[in-house]
Amino acid sequence: MQRILTLASGFSVDYTNMFGAERLQESDFAEYQQQLLAAHQAVQELTVTGNSTYGQQVLFTQMPEVKFGKINTPASIAKLQAYAQNMQNRVQAVVSLGVGGSYLGGRVIFESLVDEYWNGLSARERFGRPKLYFAGNSLSATALQSLLRELLRQAQAYVLKYKKRYTLTLLVTSKSGTTLECITGFMNLYTTFADYADVLNLEVAVLTQTDAQAPNPLEELAQVWGWEVFRVPTGIGGRFCVFTDPGLLIGAILGLDINSFLQGACDMALACQNADIWANPAWLNAALKYLAAQKNGKFIEVFMPYSPNLKALGEWYVQLLAESLGKKRADGTAYSRTPVVAIGSTDMHAQTQEHQEGLANKLVQFIQITHESIEVRVPEVFMQQEFFARYAGLSLNNLNKQALQANAQALASANRPSLTINLPVLDMYYLGNLMYFYMLSIAYEAELAGVNAFDQPGVEVYKQYLRAHGG
Incomplete structure (x- = not known):
């Protein structure tokens, strides 16, 4: 029996393989009915009022709507677009400095939706949009020095060719204005580039949060x-x-349609107001994963999109899940599901042995793009040999889908659960659909698990030790 939830947009969740022998049963939902209903009620309350179960102001559910008085307003969107438009054909490169979720979200957009070799394209091929680099996400001196050398090399070559200075913008993202990796990276880049004013015009913008309770140095x-x-x-x-x-x-900055991105989130938010769990994708996704952990011991989630463009999405999801759900409950017990990133079909040659025959403590979350923007077929070459001839004319996109299906079928044959998210295409609208779906799923699962999704007290522990050592 197939179990597929499909939205009007074409976004779908195929959860067929979550049910079966040694997996979930319909009766599990009946057993947890009151807990599931309470979670839905709590998330709807959060959406309407911005008040979490734990007394915090949590406003992420206000993000998708562009409206006066909301998080995003027509004026704030216009400011972003004007700033980006002013960069076009004027700024040669941007370095985004940050670490954690506020940094990873932008990286997901970049890696998902522009050419993998964007920074190697000519300015004309980028339609005058700048190159984009990411830094400040580690304390690696080697990585920082490599970026410095590359950008200085570009600046010097640019001056020789065009007889004018290379313009570079540093975007510094730190909510507190004190994030160690970001701030030290920024200080190094700023100081070095300032010494090369003869070839380089340096600009800075910051993304930060005003806090009345604490100074923000940035x-x-x-x-x-x-x-x-x-x-x-x-x-x-x-x-x-x-x-x-x-x-x-x-x-x-990349020239992508940010309004479409927000609309994708808006449409997902609307779908997730549904009071029927079988028609509410985020609620259903959270319930499936929570019940698989509670009933079947599936405490590891392998996040496996069948597109290398979505690797950064996996890294973003790892933080979203781990930092939101790996918590102590009020009674002192812990809830935990550990996320692992894999990429199909690449990691079928690396991790699948473990998924298939290792400890039965995992569920696999696949993502499939139904209609890829580029089609490549295997050429008719080496036809004199049967082995090569059998692949001639085959679509790589179809082979990729077959690889995912084979992986899911193999797991099901061993009574191991998986579910598949299907995106009609990979664009700003469906990326908005997908990322907001995961945010709401985490909010739902936190309510089911009895943990606060919106704090991170465990992170503060290592920071205390680091500060004690001068960091």
Whole structure:
């Protein structure tokens, strides 16, 4: 029996393989009915009022709608677009500095929706949009030095060719204005590039959050130097903020349709108001994963899109899940599901042995793009040999889909659960659909598990030790 939830947009969740022997049963939903209903009620309350179960102001559900008085307003969207438009044909490169969710969201947009070799394209091929690099997400001196060398090399070559300075913009994203990796990376890049003013014109913009309770050094610096300031809104954690300035600015700089991205989130938000769990994709997704953990011990989720373009999405999802759900409950017990990133079909040659015959403590989350924008067929070459001839004329996209189906069937044959998200195409609208779907799913699952999705007390522990050692 097939079990597929399909929205009017074509976005679908195929959860057929979550049910069966040694997997979920229909009776599991009946057993947890009151808990499931309470979770839905809590998420709807959060959506309407912005008040979480734990007394916090949580405003991520306001992000998709562009409206006066909301998180995104016509004026804020116009500011982003004007800033990005001013870069076109003027700024040669942008470095996005940050770490964690507020940084990863923009990277998802970049890696999902522009050419993999974007930075190697000519300015004409990029329609005058700047090259885009990501840094400040580690304390690696080697990585930072490599980026410095590359950008200085580009600047010097640009001056020789065009007889004018190379323009570089540093986008510094830190909600607190004190994030160690981001701030130290910024200080190094800024100081070095300032010494090359003869070949390089340096600009800075910051994305940060005003906090009345604590000073924000980055914002204070921006005010002194007159840098452009964009906002990480109060009430929205970094891992939930991709539909605000940190994510939207990256999309606008690349010339992507940020309004379509927000519309995808809006449409998903509407679908997830449905009071029928079998028609509400985020509620259903959360219930399937929570019940698989509670009833069947599936405490590891392998996040496996069948597109290398979505690897950054996997990294973003790892933080979203781990930082939101790996928590102690009020009674001191812990809830945990561990996310692991894999890419199909690549990791069928690496991880699938473990998925298929290792400990039965995993579920696999596939993502499939139904209609790829590019079609490639295997050429008719080496036809004199039967082995090569059998592949001639075959579509790589169809082979990729067959690989996913074979993986799912193999897992099901061993009574191991999986579910598949189908996106009609990979564009800004469906990326918005997908990312908002996962945010709401996490909110639902946190309610089911009895944990607070919107704090991260465990992160503060290592920070205390790091500060004690001068970090």
